[in-house]
Each structure stands twice: as C-alpha cells, then as structure tokens.
Amino acid sequence: MDIKKIIYVLRALGIRGILRLLVYSIQRDKINRKFAPKPDSSNGEAPGNLQSVTSVRGGIKVHFEHASVEAVSLGPGLFKISWEPGKETYPYSLEKFEWEPQPLIREVKDESCTLSTGEITLSVSRAGAIHVMDRQHNVLRADNPPLRYGERWKLSSRLTPEEHIYGLGERTAPLNLRPGSYVSWNTDPGGNYSSTADPLYIGTPIYLSLSSHGSYLVYFENSFKSRYVIGDDFEATFDGGKLSYYLIIGSLETIFEQLAELLGLPLLPPRWSLGYHQSRWGYRSEADIRKLVDGFMAHDLPISVIHLDIDYMDGFRVFTINTKRFPDMKRLTKDLDSKGIKVVATINPAVKQDPDYKVFADGVKNDVFCKLPGGKVLGGVSWSGWSVFPDFTNAEVRKWWSAQYQFLLDSGISGIWHDMNEPVSMSIWGDMSFPEMVQHDMEGRGGDHREAHNLYGLLINKTGHEALRQMLPDKRPWIFSRSGWAGLQRYAWNWTGDVESSWEALKQTIPTILGLGLSGHAFSGVDIGGYSGNPDAELYLRWFQMATFLPLFRTHSATGTKPREPWAYGEDTTSIVRNFLKLRYSLMPYVYTLAWKTSQSGVPPVRPVFWDAPGDPKLWDIGDEFMLGDAILVAPIVYKGATARQVSLPPGTWYSYWDDKVWQGPGEYLVTVSQEVIPIFIKGGSILPLEENKQLVLHIYIAEGKSVSSDLYFDDGDGYGPYRVDTLKVSYQSESCDITWDENGDYPFPYQSVKIILHGKKLEHAAADNVNIATEHNTIDIPVSRN
DSSP, rough: HHHHHOOOOOOHHHHHHHHHHHHHHHHHHHHHHSSSOOOSOOOOOOOOEEEEEEEETTTTEESSSSOOEEEEEEEEEEEEEEEEEEEOOOOTOOOOOOOOOOOOOEESSSSEEEEEESSEEEETTTTOOOEOOOOOOOEEEOOOEEEEEEEEEEEEOOTTTOOEESSSOSSSSSSSOOOOEEEEEEOOTTTTTTTHHHSSSSSOOOEEEETTTTEEEEEEOOOEEEEEEESSSSEEEEESOEEEEEESSHHHHHHHHHHHHOOOOOOOOOOGSSEEOOOOOOHHHOOHHHHHHHHHHTTTTOOEEEEOOOOSTTTTTOOOOOTTTTTTHHHHHHHHHHTTOOEEEOOOSEEEOOTTTTHHHHHHHOOBOOOTTSBBBOEETTTTEEEEEEEEHHHHHHHHHHHHHHHHTTOOOEEEEEOOOTTTTOSSSSOSSSOTTOOEEEEGGGGEHHHGGGGHHHHHHHHHHHHHHHHSSSSSOOOSSOOOOOGGTHHHHHHOOSSSHHHHHHHHHHHHHHHHHHHTSSSSEEETOOOOSSHHHHHHHHHHHHTTTEEEEOOOOOTOOOOOSSSTTHHHHHHHHHHHHHHHHHHHHHHHHHHHHHHHHOSEEEEEHHHHHHGGGGGOOOOOOEEEETEEOOOOOSSSTTSSSOOOOOOOEEEEETOEEEEEEEEEEEEEEOSSOOOOOETTTTEEEEEEETEEEEEEEETTOEEEEEEEEEESSSSSEEEEEEEEEEEEEOOEEEEEOOOOOSSSOOOSEEEEEEEEEEEOOOOTTTEEEEEEEEEEEEEEEOO
C-alpha cells in the first residue's frame, strides 16, 4: 500500500485500524510462506509426440506422450478445447451444460487429425499445435503446442499483424489491448486507482479478436490467477487447473448470442434502475437523506435511486442498521418510495468478529467461515475491524448467507450493492486478499484460495440474487457489484470502482466500459466525477454528460471529498446537468427497450463504434466514442477546455441530435462543442422513441432508400407480469414513406397520444388508415385508443 492509500485508510479507520492492517499483513505473509507450494522452475514440458486419437461425443480426444487434448463441437462455430492434466474448474460460470451433437467429419492423417463442421475445421498436429480455419482455409486461430510447468500451463497463440484484441474484463488500457500485459486476479487497487492500474476488480478471461478474416471470442474456463502478454503472439499463463477454453467464431451478434447461451443472459432490470442514482460515502443519517431528497426536488432534478454506503450500518457490521442515525429505516424507504425513489444498501462479505453480534455468532455456530490449513478460521481486516469471511463455494453457506438479506428487505431496501467482494482483507502491502492456501469447500471436492479467489465475487452475487428472487418473488432482483467473473451478468450489474478524479480517468472510462461489455458484462457504470478526488465543475460536468448514456447512471464519492450533488457547483453547472438528466429520462423508452433486447440476446447496450462495421479497420482503435444501441453515437469530451473534438463516424448517414445537421460516414470530422453540448449523433434509418410530457414521441431519421424496423418494449417496469412489444416498420419510396405498427402482447399501451417527428425530409402530407392528419413543422400528432 502506498502513502496515499495509508492516509486514506488512516482517515477512515484511525491509528488502531493501521495497526490491525500491519498485524494482518505480517500474518498473511507468514501463512503464505508456511503453506504455499514451491514454484516450479522447470523449462516447461511440451505435449510430446501424438500417441492415439479417440472419438468422443461431439469431437475427438488426442493423446500425446505427456498430455492429452479434447476438442468438442458444441454448436455452429462453438468449440471447447481442454488440455489435461489439471484440476477442472467448477462450472459456476456456465448456464448451459447439455448441447445437441453437431454433424461432424473426423479424419486422421499422417501429420494431423481434423474435426470439421463443414464451415469450420479444427486440426491438431502431431506435436499438439491447433489450427482453426474457415471454409476458404483462412486460418482464424493458431495455437502453438502448450507448455506445462508443474501445475502451470502456458499457451501461445499466433496473431496476424493486423489482429486486434479486446476485453479481458476490466482494464485500464486502450480499447485494443495489443500490445500489453495483463493479470486476471480480482484486486482492490485502493481508494484512488489511476489509469495505469492492473489488475482491477473484474479480471474475466474473455477476449474478442477482430481481423480482416472475421472475429472470434475465447473464454478461458480457468479461475486460477492468469497472465496475458499480447504482442506478436497472445501468451496466456495459468497458475493451476486445466488449460480449457471455449472458442466462438462468427459475426459479432452471433458471438455474443452464443456467449449468452453458454454463460447465461443478462437480467432484464427493473425500470427504476435505469434512472439516476445518487450516492456518497458520507450520507450518515436519515436527516442527510431527507435533506438530499429535498435538494433534488427544490432544484427540479429527477432522481430514481439513493444509495446507502457503510454509514447506515451499526459499527460497519453487515446486515445491521444504526438506529441512532436511521431510527426508522422502513418509514424512510416508504416515504422515498412514495416520491418514486428507491433505496439501495451496500454490504460486503466481511463479518466482524464480535460474539455479541448475531450474524457472527450464528455463522460460528453453522461453521460457515473460511479456514486455514489445519482448521483455524481465517481472521482478516475490514472496515468493522477484525473479521471473518463466508466460504461461498459451499452450498450450505450460500443458503445461510442468503437468509441474512431478509433483514434489509424487511426494512424496505429495494436493491443491493455488493462491495469489497474481490474478496478484500485490508493490508498495508501486498495482495489485499486472503492467504493463497485458505481452504474452500468447492462443492465438496475441496480446493484453496488460488482457485476460489476469482470466483468469490461471482458467488456472493449468485447468493444475493437467489435471496432476492425468493424473498421478493414479484420483483426483479437488482444487485450491482464491484467484483465478479464470467457469468456475473446472470446476477448483477457492475461499476468501475474507486477510480481517481482526473481527466485521464474520465478518458479511460470509455474503453474500460467497452471492454467490460465485450467480456460479457453488459450493464456497467462509473462513479461520476471519480471516487476519491475533488473534480472541478468542468470535469464533473463532462463526466456527467458521458455517464448520461451508460446503463448505471450514478454519482458516488469517498468520505472526506467535497459535495458532489448536482447543485454543488452553482446554477450554471446545475442547469446543464438538469438538461442531461431530463434527456436521460426522456430517452427511457429507448433505454428500457435496449435493456430488454440485451436480456434477450446478450448483446451489450454500450458498444464500440466498429460494431456495425467490423470490416472497417479505421474504426478498430476508436476508444473515445461509443454506441448506445444501434441508433445513438456519443463522443464525450475528455480534455479540459475543449472547444472542439475529432469524431469518427461509421458508414451511413448521421444526424446531429442537437440541430439535425447531416454528416456522411465513414469519415472523420472536427465537431465544435460547448459546455452545454457534446457530440451526439443519431444514425439515419433509426426510429428514436422519446417520452416528453407523458407523450410518446417517435423521431424518424431518414436514410435514403433504407427501410427500417424497430421494437418498443413496455411493461409495468418491474416484476413478471404482462408486457408488449410493438414493432414499427418504415419503408421509403421516392417521395413518401409508409409506417406500419404491429402490436404483440397483453400490456396496455401506456400513452394517450403519439407524436411523430420526421428528420431529413420535409413533411407535406400525412394520413393514418386513409384519414388525413394535420401536420406542422414536420410533426404529426396521433391520438391513441388504449387497449
């Protein structure tokens, strides 16, 4: 821990807290020295010569002198490749286990054996190299024979000179990770991480490759610490377990649909979660919360969610409420709910060691806490002091922890914020986690923290999700989490953690969020303004404008920082923030429909600008813009004092959201900006639904000769009741366009009238069902009879 982090913890915990950290740091290192296995210093063992080939269900198994590999086809363009020996990772991340056998052609030749689906051919050489080719014999992926170093595996895959690599979870790196080196070991980098920190909170080992031959995705199903060096080759090293990975080949949409089939679809969130969230470590009492709400009302600022950080707890003990500060939490949450504001409460997995604390005493009785070799319970350090930690790899422990949520839900809490779940045991130096040889149940087969560490955040989210599903069966669970792993999207959203307050951190947010989406984590966000610093008005405003278009739209900051409410910077800033807040709420029909589409397909709502034009190499490195769905391109301002910025537009016709100026892509343009305006473009051929004054407004942006179809999803905003999906189709002739509206579902249409606004053509005449309709300023108003 560096000096800045020591000062940060000292301010929060005092001298006694620092002394606890010192004691724990020494104890952790002593335990690691005593129990950790000795590193293997060999030069690495290759598989050796091929010995035999056998058929297995869906594929082949190739036996070598020192290893074996199984290659199985699970679906069109989906393969699983597993090298042995090594412990197989428990499949917590997977959603689907049974796959339909694929028609295959197996062939054994003198130099290799092959497995072909017709479209894709996978070959294994006599030395253990693996090549994957398309029908035209283009090599899509080329693995060298892997090397085995004791328990460790190392795999090197050759890359073409143009090949770009994206993902690997949460990274402070350019959008294209090549060149670079990265570690996957979920880590709390401290309360003020910079734009060069690695590793971070979510090290999901999923990456996307893009080249002129197409795209593929790899998921390494191995939870041990792993390291990646991306240069001329892609080198991956795993500290233990099997060398096992899934390979998905196809278009970007197909890849993410198949990834969602494998790992599970993201949840459809409650509608309120897509509104604005206000948070701070420092809202210490009910009076603070009520004053905060009054401020939003007084300044005419919409808000949907307030977050309670650890101040609401009794002595930072999880599943408690400080009744002196919050004398009637249930009344508070009920009052806020009547104003349309939900309350989210934070918890973390650390349980304070206190025999008078019910959660601790009950946990000891039920034997739920992680232990050292020899059976002694691990003692670590959290905000509450000396603490112990549940072993979420045990189903009975998950069941026990799940029951604890009832206390918060009975108090009217609507959502859960999982923090410190990398997991963290605070220390002054070294890894802020458990000793590596802490023992875990791993569903009865046993294991240690080297294997369980990266899974810990996933499993607390699984536990919380199951609790909310059981205890609030008529509501959709909403959890967001600082840490996780592949499969997290089934249970929780995430955010980028305790980022520093700087222009560089703002700029880094965009590729970080995009990389998370390309790693399967669809719903992400950031602490607006950074976590632990004091942004000036300009930095705060630019951060707010960018975050307006992210799924999790939240302001949060550390204890001791200056006020970060939207009115804290004066009315000039507040008025601009108000406009962007209201823009977000007007976009709700579009954003909610987009969230529904993500829950159906797995395709992330926030996407790189190359998403619809993956064949254009000029777009492959664009990491300071993003798409929100198919229709909206956002180019945030990430430099202080900027009066203009360069914007790269993909192919197509693009309209400025602000003034309807038309731009043609592909191309790069210098766009003027102001404090009030950032570049926002709407793609020609889009239907953008907005809600304005309780009316549905459909903005139709014309692209010459292009017919479009767009869905609109409606329901009550939560739960599992009736819904409807309306499909709008626009077809163009030379001087006219026809709009058809198909309805599907039982939910009544929620608007009394619909307004249609045409962009790109002058509207001269309109009719609905052969009845003429008055038009004015390219606008049509249509009354709607409710179902």
